[in-house]
Amino acid sequence: MPISSRFAVGIHILTLIEMTREEGVTSSEFIAASVNTNPAVIRKIMGMLKKAGLIEVHPGIAGAKLAKSLSDITLFDIYKAVDVVQENELFSMHESPLPDCPVGKNIQNTIEPLFTAAQLAMEKVLKNVTIEDVVRDIDRKEQIQ
Amino acid sequence: MPISSRFAVGIHILTLIEMTREEGVTSSEFIAASVNTNPAVIRKIMGMLKKAGLIEVHPGIAGAKLAKSLSDITLFDIYKAVDVVQENELFSMHESPLPDCPVGKNIQNTIEPLFTAAQLAMEKVLKNVTIEDVVRDIDRKEQIQ
DNA sequence: TTACTTTGTAACAACCTTGATTACATGTAT
DNA sequence: ATACATGTAATCAAGGTTGTTACAAAGTAA
Numbered sequence: 001m002p003i004s005s006r007f008a009v010g011i012h013i014l015t016l017i018e019m020t021r022e023e024g025v026t027s028s029e030f031i032a033a034s035v036n037t038n039p040a041v042i043r044k045i046m047g048m049l050k051k052a053g054l055i056e057v058h059p060g061i062a063g064a065k066l067a068k069s070l071s072d073i074t075l076f077d078i079y080k081a082v083d084v085v086q087e088n089e090l091f092s093m094h095e096s097p098l099p100d101c102p103v104g105k106n107i108q109n110t111i112e113p114l115f116t117a118a119q120l121a122m123e124k125v126l127k128n129v130t131i132e133d134v135v136r137d138i139d140r141k142e143q144i145q
Numbered sequence: 146m147p148i149s150s151r152f153a154v155g156i157h158i159l160t161l162i163e164m165t166r167e168e169g170v171t172s173s174e175f176i177a178a179s180v181n182t183n184p185a186v187i188r189k190i191m192g193m194l195k196k197a198g199l200i201e202v203h204p205g206i207a208g209a210k211l212a213k214s215l216s217d218i219t220l221f222d223i224y225k226a227v228d229v230v231q232e233n234e235l236f237s238m239h240e241s242p243l244p245d246c247p248v249g250k251n252i253q254n255t256i257e258p259l260f261t262a263a264q265l266a267m268e269k270v271l272k273n274v275t276i277e278d279v280v281r282d283i284d285r286k287e288q289i290q
Numbered sequence: 291t292t293a294c295t296t297t298g299t300a301a302c303a304a305c306c307t308t309g310a311t312t313a314c315a316t317g318t319a320t
Numbered sequence: 321a322t323a324c325a326t327g328t329a330a331t332c333a334a335g336g337t338t339g340t341t342a343c344a345a346a347g348t349a350a
Binding site: 001002003004005007008009011012015016019020033034035036037075084085089090091092093094095096097098101102103104106107109110111114115117118119121122123124125126129134137138141142 | 146147148149150152153154156157160161164165178179180181182220229230234235236237238239240241242243246247248249251252254255256259260262263264266267268269270271274279282283286287
Binding site for chain 3: 149183186205207
């Protein structure tokens with residue numbers, strides 16, 4: 001029911017790639033340790049991020065790189081890349097209500113735009129946040145401690 | 146993954162109760178036919194709506210009534226009543242990232258407020274729509290045809 | 291060429307939620 | 321007592337997620 005943790009892991013991956021850029025390479029093994037999951041899981045998600053053009057990775061060669069600049073990667077890009085919610089499918093709707101009934105006939109057409117608006121409002125928030133924001137926030141937290 | 150169809154069914158139920166108010170009683174059997182599902186499913190959801198104070202139903206007595214006026218029932222009320230999403234749980238987050246890693250240590254605290262904001266934005270849209278709006282829209286569609 | 295490391299992918303199991311169905315208890319009206 | 325209504329639990333099937341394992345393919349170093 002909740003939106004898959006793939007999304008949060010995707011954000012974690014990109015943030016980690018950026019924040020360890022100068023220190024060394026970020027293998028899937030290394031990322032998996034930071035995320036506390038299995039490397040195969042990371043590799044699966046990274047494949048999605050790569051397919052969406054967010055990172056560059058190559059077989060046999062360790063270390064991923066961001067394929068775009070920090071401020072050009074929004075949370076919405078990651079959300080779409082990891083395929084957690086399809087367009088207009090955040091909300092499920094029951095099938096085949098009774099067409100002989102005015103409510104049954106019209107309910108889907110009536111609430112679908114409302115559901116769409118609600119989904120778009122949520123997604124709009126994600127569009128307004130970049131990995132740069134996340135990195136900056138973590139830097140800030142690290143300096144405080 | 147998608148938000149349960151219980152929400153859409155809940156909206157359908159309340160709308161049907163209102164739009165058949167003058168014609169007769171809306172038994173769970175009647176509602177189930179309009180929704181195209183089993184009456185036991187409807188009774189389950191209606192129990193939730195009753196618990197949330199949105200409808201009145203009584204054992205052995207046929208027919209549900211709205212417990213509040215149309216314009217006082219928002220889609221958000223129904224969303225909460227049918228318990229499709231918990232507070233701050235629209236998005237899942239992975240557990241126990243590595244605390245020795247700056248990203249692992251801070252990622253949850255960093256993205257949680259972002260996820261909360263996105264969820265609140267979605268819910269805000271739902272708060273701005275009432276059953277009165279839905280009923281009016283269906284009336285409009287029925288008059289066109 | 292071999293050995294090692296890396297990415298990439300598939301298969302499997304476990305778990306949870308949802309939706310559908312069935313059965314039956316409880317309450318009301320006749 | 322009978323018929324009909326609400327209310328609830330149990331069961332099953334389906335689907336998605338998560339985690340794990342195994343192995344293929346690719347690149348690099350010796």
